[in-house]
Amino acid sequence: MVLDASKAHTLDALSGRERAVAKKFASGMTYREIGKALFIAPATVRTHLAAIYEKLGVRNKIGLAAHFADSGAPPKALPPLSDASPVLAIFPIECLNSEERWRRLADGLSSDITVHLAHYAGLPVIAFHTMKSLGSKPADFAADGKALGVTYIVSGRLHAYDRRVRLTIELADARNCVSLWSERYDRPVEDFFALQDSLTESITNVLIGSHGTLATVGRNAVRRKPPASLRAYDCYLLAVEQHTTFSRAGNAEAIRLFLRALELDPTFANAWAELAYAYSIEACNGFGDDVSTSIENWRTAVENALRLDPTDSCAYACLVNLRACLGDLEGAEHAHRRAFEYGFNHAGILPLLAGSRALVVGDPSEAIPLIERAMRLNPLAPPWYFGMQGRVLFAAGRHSEALAALHRSVPESPDVLMFLALAHAAVGGIGEAARTAVRLKAEFPEFSVERFISAYPVTNPDALSAIRHAADVAKLG
Incomplete structure (x- = not known):
């Protein structure tokens, strides 16, 4: 790693433990993950970070990450995604409950709203991974939004009690911190997914009114069918967490949990799409006993996902490589076009499409x-x-x-x-x-x-x- 002299001098101000915490936090680890890795409490991690921010003179995680960049060049501002389009950032909804399952649901709600809003062609949305990694407090929202170059920010709080969910949510203009819309919801737990849909609808409608460039594209067509139970959704969230490790053990556990979610609700389209992706990883990485079985499972999961949701960009991204595996390159190209159409603003889909474009159906320059x-x-x-x-x-x-x-x-x-x-x-x-x-x-x-x-x-x-x-x-x- 090469750092310029000013950065090296600033980093020298950190203790060894502070440097370890800072590097792990800049890489995207959460307080809990850092605490586990360094054998300290999450609260101690937060205390270290407060001192680190003060010593380095930074206000957010993006500024911190610049001190650990591979290049000694000064950090550059993020280029605008579009001269005409607003850019939206959804901060992780704060969970006021201590139980882990409610924290997962709050994160799941934030992530799903991010993905659903990204279906709208005129609305780039900062990926949920980035927003979760920032670990922002309300006082930092404006600064973090400015660092990301966003136009609008969404924030909220969730509290579950007596089989009910109370959620407060706010949409604000990141440039002047003016609140554009806010609402408080108090619903039975069973209405959790209806709440998710109404939130996405409300945020989209407010943006259409405040910016004037967005057009509705058939909300009912792009909205996934919610799972039949919170238990199915919880298994799905746990599976996604395992899936993103990309290890053999993590992929196997993800498949087990996706299948469990689908046992609880066979009509859960997102779970079928992610299961297809897990089987594709199993096939090409040699994680399964038989590649033909992995490919057949991959095919079944993709077909089920698209039957349930014909607009699922993840399912189409999985279909690209599957079609090529089966010798249908024309079909692979068609699937790539559909995946791009539905996933143009979905940060998690774009890398999959880039890999397919480079190795399967296209040109690396594309x-x-x-x-x-x-x-x-x-x-x-x-x-x-x-x-x-x-x-x-x-x-x-x-x-x-x-x-x-x-x-x-x-x-x-x-x-x-x-x-x-x-x-x-x-x-x-x-x-x-x-x-x-x-x-x-x-x-x-x-x-x-x-x-x-x-x-x-x-x-x-x-x-x-x-x-x-x-x-x-x-x-x-």
Whole structure:
């Protein structure tokens, strides 16, 4: 890591423990995760961060992250996503209950509203991962909104009691902190998902009135059917949490929990779509016993998701690679267009589409703007975004940049280790490529380059040639 002199001097003001806390927080870890990693209480983490912010002279997590950037260049302002469109940020709804299940539901509500609003073509929405990582308090909303370059911010509080949910919610103009709309809801727990839908509807309607450029696009068409029970939804949220580890154990647990959610409610479209994605990871990473079984399960889950919700961008993103696996490249291209149509403002879908564009149906040069847009919508991107960015840059022949991205990704994932070995080989780092290949073989003996090629699948001729050539150099089996 290279830092300019002023940053190095400022970081030197931190104690060893403060530096460890700051680096983990800047990388996207929560108070609880940092506390577990460093064997300290979450409250102690918060105390350390208060001191860190004061010593570094920063007011939010974006400013903190700039001190741990790979480059010594000064942090740049985020480019606007569109000259004509407003940009919305939804801060995590604060849960006033101590029980973990209500915290998950508050986060789930915030995340789902983010995803649903991103269906509207004129409304870029900052990804929920970034907003959760900020860990903002109400006093910081305006500063954080300004740092993200947003136009509107949504915040709220949730309190569950006696089988009822009380939620207060506010939409404000980030530029002048003027409240545009606020409401308090008091509903039975059973109406939780109806509440979610009415909130999304209300926020959209207020934005249409205040900005004047948004148009309704069929709310009922894009709204997923809510699950039949809170238990199904809770299993779904737990599964998503496991899924994003991209490890073999995490993926297996995610599949188990998605299947449990679907046992409780077989009509839960989002769970089918995420299950399809988990099976696709199982197929190309060698996590399952039989690749053909993984692909068949992948197909069943995609078909069920699209039957229940024909506008699900995650399901279409999964369908792209599935169609290619089955030899239907024209169908893969069609699915890619549909996924982009419904997921243009969905930061979590754009990296998947970038990977498919680079390796399956398109050209790496077309993939780079997709991953860049994802990172503008999610400036505190989770590690797996960098894995996708790394494979896109590798396919584009930008090997040194690919290495930098891959080193920020998930080392427990075999496809990341494979691309690390390939990128090292491509820049002449034969020794490092060989060491990475040995680690890949030891940790994931079922994985192979050819399995990844056939099950991802890699059908772009230039990408296929580049992967196989670098694999030969790196001595990857």
